[in-house]
Amino acid sequence: MTATTAPRSRGSLFASLVRALGIASLAVWIGGCSTPMNVRDDAVYQSYGSAANRPANKPVRSISSFSDSLMCMDRLFREAQVPTTLITSKWIPDYSNRVPVATKEMIVTALSQMSRTSNAFRYVDYEVDIARQDTVQNLTAILLGINQMQLQRPALYVSGGVAFVDQNVLNNRFNVGTSASRLETGYSQNKNATIIGLELHLGDFRTRTLIPGLDSANEVVIGTGGQGLDLAGRISTYGWNFNVGRDYTQGSGAAIRTLVELAMIELAGKWARVPYWQCLTLDQAHPDFQRQLRDWYDEGDVGIRHGLIRQSLISHGYLGPDKANVPLNDPDFRAALARFQADQGMVVTGSIDFPTYERALRSFVGLGEDGKLVRIGWTPTTASPILASTVEPSSTGKGIQVYGSAAPAPLKxxxxxxxxxxxxxxxxxxxxxxxxxxxxxxxxxxxxxxxxxxxxxxxxxxxxxxxxxxxxxxxxxxxxxxxxxxxxxxxxxxxxxxxxxxxxxxxxxxxxxxxxxxxxxxxxxxxxxxxxxxxxxxxxxxxxxxxxxxxxxxxxxxxxxxxxxxxxxxxx
Missing domain, CATH: 2.60.40.2550 (Immunoglobulin-like)
Known part of the structure; x- marks a missing residue:
């Protein structure tokens, strides 16, 4: 008799609890409907919105692996006295519809960075596609129609497209789990590789023919990966579960920018008949360059990191040799750092962050015999006794002595x-x-x-x-x-x-x-x-x-x- 009545009383108790919750929810809903919400009562809460919608991180300049190579091409064009060439570009389509990026605008930026001092290329901004014409384009068409504006004919144009995006070319999955009466566990791991291909060509605008040999076809691999852990168990009649995961996805936008800059260096160098390959042998173009510097930035001592920044500013002539131990809040140091950031084309903040660290130390990193990045280029000096005794581990596990340089680079x-x-x-x-x-x-x-x-x-x-x-x-x-x-x-x-x-x-x-x-x-x-x-x-x-x-x-x-x-x- 006891065995038959016990389940019935538990079911009655559960049913009573459900009915009580239902009645309470109905009362709250009726009360809410009968008393409309007053917007003014939430005014204080809403006032936080203007601050909450601000980004949490400071903006940074988009600096790619080939930023230094583009500046090198600019100097190469100037030394070779390459005459100014008018150039334009077709719309660069993505036939896979998987990389929705502004490829044409990246081409314009790359050409501009290669022409800052050499004036080697000037981009003719005229869009013939009516669907993509904007207000400036419409005004241009009106002025051209009444002979109030002269449009210069370009000599070259860029043609091409994102040829393919092969997803999951490599796919590695691993799953394992256990099951018992009270505990279940599961672990999963996956890695994927996707290949993006970009093909660009230079054409003669006058004849609308593609010039043989002036082409570029490059590929880049981007990856995704993840790990997951699942735990589930039961205590008496109650259950619990726990899940944690860690994933990464390399962006397709940065991959396309890398391909575009590499392609434009190739095409422009072939067109101008200059040794463009000299600008592609920089250590900064190494794929692990920024990642390795980020590891050094995070793992290094804050005092050593700031000391390296100061010594880099001294070696480039932004600070005097007597400023090796100046504090970071010193007006002279902040002004020197701001001038350095402006000269490097960065967002000027006057404070040390990773982009500033990366630009300041890029001249003091090279490839070791094993092909890995190592810290080099700091010559011994008595200007900074703190740095003179600093030994940091390299990627090979061997200590590398790091010093500051007191030989300022002159203004040129x-x-x-x-x-x-x-x-x-x-x-x-x-x-x-x-x-x-x-x-x-x-x-x-x-x-x-x-x-x-x-x-x-x-x-x-x-x-x-x-x-x-x-x-x-x-x-x-x-x-x-x-x-x-x-x-x-x-x-x-x-x-x-x-x-x-x-x-x-x-x-x-x-x-x-x-x-x-x-x-x-x-x-x-x-x-x-x-x-x-x-x-x-x-x-x-x-x-x-x-x-x-x-x-x-x-x-x-x-x-x-x-x-x-x-x-x-x-x-x-």
Missing amino acids: LELRIENPKPDKSVFESGEQIFASATVSRASYMYCYFAESLGNVLRLLPNPSRPTSAVPANQMVRIPDWMAPNPGFVLDAGVPGTETLTCFASVEDPASRLPAPLVEPGLQPLPGFNGMHSIREAFHKAFDGRGYVEQTLQWEVRPRRAQAADASPQPKS
Whole structure:
């Protein structure tokens, strides 16, 4: 009798509990419906939304494995004096429909990074597909129709597409489990490999034919993997379960960017007939480069990490050798770090994070004999006794001595003639002259022009470009021939020798120079005759150090048709 009544009482108790919960839920629901929610009662809670929707991490610049290679190509084009080529691109489709990325925009970015100082390529932004035309495109079509705008025809165009995405080419799975009356366990592990292929070609825009040999076909492998653990058990009549997993997925967007940059380096190098492979042998293009630096960043001591950053800034000339032990909150250190980040094309924060660590130490990492990345390049110095006694383990398990370098890299200024002619040292009277200046670090630059008769004018800064601050590794055009109103035009004047000299320093020289040298430009400077007088003024203002200069000279000859009679004045 007891055995038959016990289950019945447990069932009655369970049924009563269910009915009680149902009645309570119904009461809450009726109460909620009869009393509408007041938005103002939640105003305080909602006020947190404007702060909660902010990202938790600071933005970082998209720096890929071939960022240094693109800058190397820019220098290669400039050294080879590759003329400017107009280029455009077709829409780059993804025939697999599995990689929804903006491949065409990545091509534009790669071409831009290869043309910062060389001006090797200029992209013609014109979309012929009506479905993809935007407001600027529509306005362009209107201006073209009424002859108010001239569209330059490109010489080259990029064609191609994401050829294939082979998913799960390799698939490794492992599952194991146990089962008992009170406990069940399970473990699973899987690894997958997917291959993405990109094919790009260069075509002749005039004939719409693809140029034989100017093609690129590369592949990259991305992987996914995961581990999982399941536990389930029973205590009396009650059960419990536990699940934990760990997964990773390599993004397809970064893979496509790597393929695009590699392809554009190949295509541009083949087109310009320059040894582009020299820019692809950098250790920074190693797939494990950033991963290894991230491990060193996470595993290393914070004090050693910050010391390495300081020594890197000293070795690159952003800090003086006496600042080896300056604290991180020092204004000079934060300003130096901000200048370094700006010169490297990073988001300027003035604080140390992994992207800054990676850019600062990339010159001091190389490949060992075993093909693995090792720390190299730090020469012994007494500037930092903390670093001199630091020994860190390498990937091979052997200790590697790490030191700081106290040899600052000097500020570099490059000044050159940009006229597309074989002999750039001789001009005829009245012929326009185009020059450019590039600095290796963000600095302040003043440029002066001396006529054949000795009159001196300041070309930069001037009323149309009043600031003397110039960014690093970006060509400053003299005059700015790409601007519709350049501010002045530089013409060769009377026969003789003309001189163009630029001065650059990391400190603004305006407060040091004599008043005539900092007054509005494009006017003859009173009291100065010949470029030697300008050099003497800068030498005296800086006490012979703290700035760099470079000079260009050319000979002006009479025009072949008639003798020149005009003085060389920049035309405003």
